[in-house]
Structures are given as C-alpha cells and as structure tokens.
Amino acid sequence: MTIEPAPARITGAAYLDLATETIRRVGERQADAVVEAARLIADSISAGGVLQAFGSGHSEALAMELAGRAGGLVPSNKIALRDLVLAGGEPLDVLADPFLERDPDVARRLLETVPTGPADVFAVASNSGINGVVVELALLVKDKGHPLIAFTSAEHSAKTPSRHPSGKRLSEIADVVLDNGAPYGDAAMPLPGGGAVGAVSSVTSAVLAQMVVGEAVQRLIDAGHTPPVYLSANIPGGDDHNLALEARYAGRIRRTA
Numbered sequence: 001m002t003i004e005p006a007p008a009r010i011t012g013a014a015y016l017d018l019a020t021e022t023i024r025r026v027g028e029r030q031a032d033a034v035v036e037a038a039r040l041i042a043d044s045i046s047a048g049g050v051l052q053a054f055g056s057g058h059s060e061a062l063a064m065e066l067a068g069r070a071g072g073l074v075p076s077n078k079i080a081l082r083d084l085v086l087a088g089g090e091p092l093d094v095l096a097d098p099f100l101e102r103d104p105d106v107a108r109r110l111l112e113t114v115p116t117g118p119a120d121v122f123a124v125a126s127n128s129g130i131n132g133v134v135v136e137l138a139l140l141v142k143d144k145g146h147p148l149i150a151f152t153s154a155e156h157s158a159k160t161p162s163r164h165p166s167g168k169r170l171s172e173i174a175d176v177v178l179d180n181g182a183p184y185g186d187a188a189m190p191l192p193g194g195g196a197v198g199a200v201s202s203v204t205s206a207v208l209a210q211m212v213v214g215e216a217v218q219r220l221i222d223a224g225h226t227p228p229v230y231l232s233a234n235i236p237g238g239d240d241h242n243l244a245l246e247a248r249y250a251g252r253i254r255r256t257a
Helices: 012-029 031-046 057-066 092-096 104-111 132-143 154-158 201-222 238-249
Strands: 051-055 076-079 121-125 148-152 176-179 187-190 196-199
Touching: 012 031, 012 187, 012 196, 012 201, 031 051, 031 121, 031 148, 031 176, 031 201, 051 057, 057 076, 057 121, 057 201, 104 132, 121 132, 132 148, 148 154, 148 201, 176 201
Parallel strands: 051 076, 051 121, 121 148, 148 176
Antiparallel strands: 187 196
C-alpha cells in the first residue's frame, strides 16, 4: 500500500520561504540583464531622456516602482490606461471595458498621450507578455527607435499564445528581458483541489526594478553626474528638493494618480 505524502500546508511562513528563495534565484540569474537594463537607463538620462514605464493590471505596480517614488529617478514617467481619459480626452466609460488591455489599437491612442523625447527609454511590464496593448506598445516603441526593457515571466509567456495579431510576445521585441521567475499562472503554492495561491511576480519584479535603479544610479555617479533622485515627500525638505528636480523635466513627466 502506497501512502501519499501529506500536501504542503499553505501558511504565511511557507510563502515567505518560497518568495525568499525565488527572489534569490531571480536576482542571481538576472544579474547580467539588470546591468544591461541599467546601462540603457543611465545612458538615456545622461542624454536628457526620461524613463517611460508602463504596466496594466497588477503590472502597473512595476511602473509605480520605477516612476515617481522615493529613492527613485525623477526623470521617470508612469504610463497607465487611464491616461486615455486623463490626458487623451476619451470618455470615462472606456475604462469600464474589462478587456481593454487586449485591444492593440489602444496602444497607439495611449502613446499619443505620452510626452516622449528622442532619448527616452521604455520599460514595459507584463507577466504574460501576450496582451494586445503590451505587444503593440512594444512594437510602436521600437518602431520609434527607443530602447525597450521588458519585465515578464519567461515560463508563463512561453506557455501562452500571443493575443496580438503579429503572434509576438513582449519578450520577443524588447532589447533587454528581465525574467521575474514567476511560474505559469503566477501563483506558486498549489491547492489540494486544484489551482494555487501565493503570487510572486509583483514581489520579484519590484526587486528587479530596484536592482536596476540602483545600478543605473551608480553608473550616473561613475560618469560624474549627480543622480536626479527623489527624496520622500514625507521628510522635511523633501517637497522642495523634489519640486526643484521635477522643474528640469517640466512637461515631460506626469504625476497623476
């Protein structure tokens, strides 16, 4: 008689162990890609460019990690689907479409709202890397000659057909691909009756983003530049420091919700 092993218990401690190990593995395996992404960003900023960051759904958290936060780069701009309304003049109900991110036409309309410059570098986040907006935006960005950094799950993307007419995935378009190490479906702790909990992509992508920013800042320092970095707005002098730096990029970075 074969005795099946008891299923692993789903606990906070179990997720902590899983996330910690995944972060370590991702950080080590993506070290070279982190350096290359940092080089693109540092070169862009040195040339007067801005880091343009986009992600839809939960991947918007990655764009927020790269643009407009304490300890981050001031020359950074977060692109979001709601910019269609806030900056593009489209009706509010356009955002009610639950499949908005699957429509390739949205990417062109969205990019038209973004104040881009020739030296700008783009970072696009999508765990699957297959939806129409993400793939079309990546194609448009490359067509305009901008460097493109992708944050994605290599495993999930490889196992899922593209939803873009070209059949391409984000990872096949980007100059640098940062694999967040998330499994197919993102959640990494299997449930006894099927399915899983414990998503990891947001955690690992945030770590990769901070690794990239740190490397980029050091490159700027090594090149003799004073890195334009945000202070927390919640410490004395933070607002004055940040507003003075933001003024250098007036009209090129948006700080909306």
